[in-house]
């Protein structure tokens with residue numbers, strides 16, 4: 911296997927893991943009873959880190 915092929919394979923492995931982690935995070939955020947911390951242009955849940963931008 912060439913170095914490039916190894917890199918592509920490794921990247922695909924990480925992408926799959928990232929997808930799984932994102933799915934887990936989204937499941938947590940969907941069931942979270944959000945507790946928002948208000949920032950200047952967005953607010954973020956201190957429990958699950960769900961972020962909402964303000965649109966004016």
Ligand SMILES: [Zn+2]
Nearest residue numbers: 942944955958
């Ligand atoms: Zn939350």
